[in-house]
Amino acid sequence: xxxxxxxxxxxxxxxxxxxxxxxxxxxxxxxxxxxxxxxxxxxxxxxxxxxxxxxxxxxxxxxxxxxxxxxxxxxxxxxxxxxxxxxxxxxxxxxxxxxxxxxxxxxxxxxxxxxxxx
Amino acid sequence: xxxxxxxxxxxxxxxxxxxxxxxxxxxxxxxxxxxxxxxxxxxxxxxxxxxxxxxxxxxxxxxxxxxxxxxxxxxxxxxxxxxxxxxxxxxxxxxxxxxxxxxxxx
Numbered sequence: 562x563x564x565x566x567x568x569x570x571x572x573x574x575x576x577x578x579x580x581x582x583x584x585x586x587x588x589x590x591x592x593x594x595x596x597x598x599x600x601x602x603x604x605x606x607x608x609x610x611x612x613x614x615x616x617x618x619x620x621x622x623x624x625x626x627x628x629x630x631x632x633x634x635x636x637x638x639x640x641x642x643x644x645x646x647x648x649x650x651x652x653x654x655x656x657x658x659x660x661x662x663x664x665x666x667x668x669x670x671x672x673x674x675x676x677x678x679x
Numbered sequence: 680x681x682x683x684x685x686x687x688x689x690x691x692x693x694x695x696x697x698x699x700x701x702x703x704x705x706x707x708x709x710x711x712x713x714x715x716x717x718x719x720x721x722x723x724x725x726x727x728x729x730x731x732x733x734x735x736x737x738x739x740x741x742x743x744x745x746x747x748x749x750x751x752x753x754x755x756x757x758x759x760x761x762x763x764x765x766x767x768x769x770x771x772x773x774x775x776x777x778x779x780x781x782x783x784x785x
Binding site: 596598605606607608611620622623656658663664665666667669670671672 | 680711713715717722723724725728729732734766768770773774775776777778779
């Protein structure tokens, strides 16, 4: 079955960038549409963006446009999410998530805690 | 952007209770709605997709209904393992989550 394994926790200073990885096993990355969701401490889930198979392009939530870049390395079946110009409000758990045909996200990574602090 | 509004934000209930959570979309999303359960420190788990389809392995006490702009998640008989936070998500136009409903022990 599909498994998503994410990189470890990060601590960054305000203004820095962070790059989180998500390694796929059980499928190839080209068979999936990978998305990224974040959750600030004690808060709800927030979709950041992901791959739109209808357009063949990566789409970003308006809130993150210009600050987030999602990429894929198909040779290693690893997806990446890079967020720049970090601020304290970006402190959150970042999840990669994908669907295997239901439209919704039936497979999730374990989450990566990103802490932004001076 | 489509907004999703869940109610209530917190729900106190006892084991065996029938529990209903509501989710409203700011515009019609047909049946493109999912429900997730999340426990502290864990990733969300898909329970229901396409408004009423039960994900494989999810107990049958969970059910979903609705279409258009109004949806409900029902737990027919609350079990100890069901105390968690529940989120709805639309996937008609990009993706949006509701604010969540925490189901706590009464």
